[in-house]
Structures are given as structure tokens and as C-alpha cells.
Amino acid sequence: MEARPLKNGGFSYRYHPLGGKPIPLGRDYANACRQVLDMIGQNDAMGTVKWVWDRFTDPDRPAPRWKKMADGTRDDYRLAWKELDKTFGKMQIARIDSPMVARYVNIERAAAPRRAAIEKSLLSNLCRHGITLGVCKTNPTIGVETPPTEPRTEAPDPGVLRRFLEWLEKQTPQRRIIGMGAEYASLAGNRKVEFLDLCWPQVDRPPAEIRREILAGRVKLSLGEIRVKRAKQRGKKRGEVIEVIEITPQLDALLDRLEALREERGVDCLYVFPTRDNNAYSARGFKTLWQRSVLLAIEEKVITEETRFTFHDLRAYYTTVHKREQGKLPDLHANPATTARVYDRNKEVKRRAL
Structure with missing residues (x-):
């Protein structure tokens, strides 16, 4: 193995096989050593689940499936790996069978069914990659059922949500931005991943003078629209479905407050919901x-443990109120049944008799 110094510091590594061309190994020394041991057949860990995980997430040559995953999914899988590693990490992946997976998912991880489902999904991906690498022949997760998980059934109470957002508006500038992000999610129904990097050029609004005329009812024009890429699209539609969100008076007022906060900072920031250093928030x-913010609100008795809600519940709040006010579900998924099953939390359904 050869180490080659780089102009900007550090080294790049490559392996010289006998009578062959040099094979690049990247810049990570430990990873380069593992690759060499694999090639000469002296890696004792070869074929273990940990060995497959390292190759599945290799920074230089990751698995195609890992490469396509969103950052949020990767974070979920890294967290899932910490649990999988305790049970299966040192085990040869070819020795894992369906009863082992079933016991792990339904008994060892019975207390956390949602996490168990994610860990099973990761193990399935690792087995698929193990087949590609030639260290196992089957995917033992196929046919193993996970404990059923029910979607949440309660949308945030409007009064609780309003009180929480009003409290956040009186906090530090960054907590105010978090609160306005929550308000945006409740009004527009977007996921975090869809609006964290939202930029002002994506917000198309008429000038302030015209908007005042529109809000006063003297001009019949739209208040504008916001364009964001829909997340969780697969195949050819990945990154191609654009959600065009019509700006309502409530959303227009929120955008005015965000612009006012932008002016307070005295910086022409590109992002609508910026961090302290004017970059986009990571998930x-x-x-x-x-x-x-939620824990502090509970401590100050703004909300309680019983009335607290997740950020994703705000998407359900939007769906529930939209159906209640508009009489139909919003277009959030390619399959409307998914929207109805996961996000519609109305307890009463109205219809007209014949």
C-alpha cells in the first residue's frame, strides 16, 4: 500500500497489486487498510454484519441505495445501526436466519416497535448489499412481520398551538424562527425537509402596496405563491414534483414577520428560516x-405533557383543518389514501342526506 502526500495536507492511499494497475483507496487510512485486507483475504471481520455496514456506508464508494437516501433517512439508519450492532454486529451475515430476525424484532425490541421496524428495514438493506458483495445468499428479513404500529390519532389543539406559538414569539431570535417554522408547517402543511432550505426567491408575492389593496378587498388578485419540491418521491419523480402553495392572509402575515426579523438582523439573508449565522438549518x-423549546415550554407550564405534540403533528393539523374548512383533503401524497390514513384526524365526518 502506498501513501501519497497531498498539496493541501493529508494523504491519499492506493494499493499496488502484483503485475496490475494501482487501485485507489481514498484518504481514510483505516478504511484503506480494511480494503487491502479484504483484497488479500486476511480481514477476520469479512462477512460480518459490521463489515457489510462499513461497505454499505463507505464514504468513497457507498452502496447505490445508501447514496440515494435523504439525510433524514441516513440519520435514522445510523441510529438504528447502534442497536443492531449490539446484537448482530460481530455475527456472520450468512448465519442470520428468519427466526433470529423475528425474535429480535418481536421480543428483544418489543418495547420500541417503531424503532424495531426501522432496524429491520436497515438489516434488510444490509442483507441485500451482502448478496451483492457475495457474503450471503438470502435475505432472512423477508416474511418476518413487525409489531403493528398505529399512527397518532390526535391533532394539536388549536388553543394549545396558539398559546405555544405566542410564547415562542417572545423568546430568543432563534426560538422565534423555530416558532415561525412551526406556524408555517401548520398553515402550509410542508414537511421540515421541504422548507428548512426555503429561499426568498421561491416566495412570489406582489409589492406591499398591492397586497394591502388585495387584503382590503379593493383589488381582486392573488397574494402570491410559494414553490417547494415535494419530498419522498421515488424513481423518475424524485425531486421533480413541485408543490405550489397559494399564500393566504394568515401566511402573508407570517411572511411579513419573517421579513421584519430579516431587517432587524441587518443582513440580506437568502433563507426564509435562517440559523444564527444565516445558513439553512440542518434537520x-x-x-x-x-x-x-418544547421542554422549556412544559417547564414554564405553557403546555403540559398531555397536550405536547410533535413537529410532524403540525402536518396532521393542517390536513385536519383543511378538510374541516374546505370539505376535502389536501394533495399531500400521490395516493390520497395515505393522506387520509396518516394525517386526517377529524373525529366527525359531515355529509348530506338525499
Whole structure:
């Protein structure tokens, strides 16, 4: 193995097989050593689940399936791996069978059925990649049922949501932005991943003078629209479905407050919901600040443990109110049945008799 110094510091590594061309190994020394041991057949860990995981997530040559995953899915899988590694990490992947998977999912992880389903999904992906690498022949997760998980059934109470958002508006600038992000999700129904990097050029609004005329009813024009890419699209539609959200008076007022906060900072920031240093929030950073805000709100008795809600519940709030006010479900998924099953939390369904 050869180490080649780089101009900007560090090394790149490559392996010289006898009588062959050099094989690049990347810049990570430990990973380069593992690759060499694999090639000469002296890696004792070869064929273990940990060995497959390292190749599935290899920073230089990741598995095609890992490469296509969204950052949020990758974070979920990294968290799932920490649990899988405890049970299966040192085990040869070819020795895992369906009864082992069934016991792990339904007995060992019975207390966390949702996490168990994600861990089973990761193990399935690792087995598929193991087949590609030639270290196992079958996928033992196929046919193994996971404990049923019921979607949440309660949407945030409007009064509780309003009180929480009003409290956030009086907090630090970054908590105010988190609160306005929550308000946006409740009004537009977008996922976090769809609006965390929302930029002002995606917000198309008439000038302030015309908007005032529209809101006063003297001009019959639209208040504008917001264009975002729909997340969780597969195949050819990946990144191609654009959601065009009509701006309502409530959403227009929220955008005015966001612009006012932007002017307070005195920086011409590109992002609608910026971090302290005027960049887009990462999913993890936004989630951390949201959870801290919720815990502080509970401590100050703004909300209670019984009335607290998840950020994703705001999407259900939007769906529930939309159906109640508009009489139909919003277009959130390619399959409307998914929207109805997961997000519609109305307890009363109205219809007209003949």
C-alpha cells in the first residue's frame, strides 16, 4: 500500500497489486487498510454484519441505495445501526436466519416497535448489499412481520398551538424562527425537509402596496405563491414534483414577520428560516432546538405533557383543518389514501342526506 502526500495536507492511499494497475483507496487510512485486507483475504471481520455496514456506508464508494437516501433517512439508519450492532454486529451475515430476525424484532425490541421496524428495514438493506458483495445468499428479513404500529390519532389543539406559538414569539431570535417554522408547517402543511432550505426567491408575492389593496378587498388578485419540491418521491419523480402553495392572509402575515426579523438582523439573508449565522438549518439542528423549546415550554407550564405534540403533528393539523374548512383533503401524497390514513384526524365526518 502506498501513501501519497497531498498539496493541501493529508494523504491519499492506493494499493499496488502484483503485475496490475494501482487501485485507489481514498484518504481514510483505516478504511484503506480494511480494503487491502479484504483484497488479500486476511480481514477476520469479512462477512460480518459490521463489515457489510462499513461497505454499505463507505464514504468513497457507498452502496447505490445508501447514496440515494435523504439525510433524514441516513440519520435514522445510523441510529438504528447502534442497536443492531449490539446484537448482530460481530455475527456472520450468512448465519442470520428468519427466526433470529423475528425474535429480535418481536421480543428483544418489543418495547420500541417503531424503532424495531426501522432496524429491520436497515438489516434488510444490509442483507441485500451482502448478496451483492457475495457474503450471503438470502435475505432472512423477508416474511418476518413487525409489531403493528398505529399512527397518532390526535391533532394539536388549536388553543394549545396558539398559546405555544405566542410564547415562542417572545423568546430568543432563534426560538422565534423555530416558532415561525412551526406556524408555517401548520398553515402550509410542508414537511421540515421541504422548507428548512426555503429561499426568498421561491416566495412570489406582489409589492406591499398591492397586497394591502388585495387584503382590503379593493383589488381582486392573488397574494402570491410559494414553490417547494415535494419530498419522498421515488424513481423518475424524485425531486421533480413541485408543490405550489397559494399564500393566504394568515401566511402573508407570517411572511411579513419573517421579513421584519430579516431587517432587524441587518443582513440580506437568502433563507426564509435562517440559523444564527444565516445558513439553512440542518434537520438535526432544527429538531434539537425544537425539542429544547418544547421542554422549556412544559417547564414554564405553557403546555403540559398531555397536550405536547410533535413537529410532524403540525402536518396532521393542517390536513385536519383543511378538510374541516374546505370539505376535502389536501394533495399531500400521490395516493390520497395515505393522506387520509396518516394525517386526517377529524373525529366527525359531515355529509348530506338525499
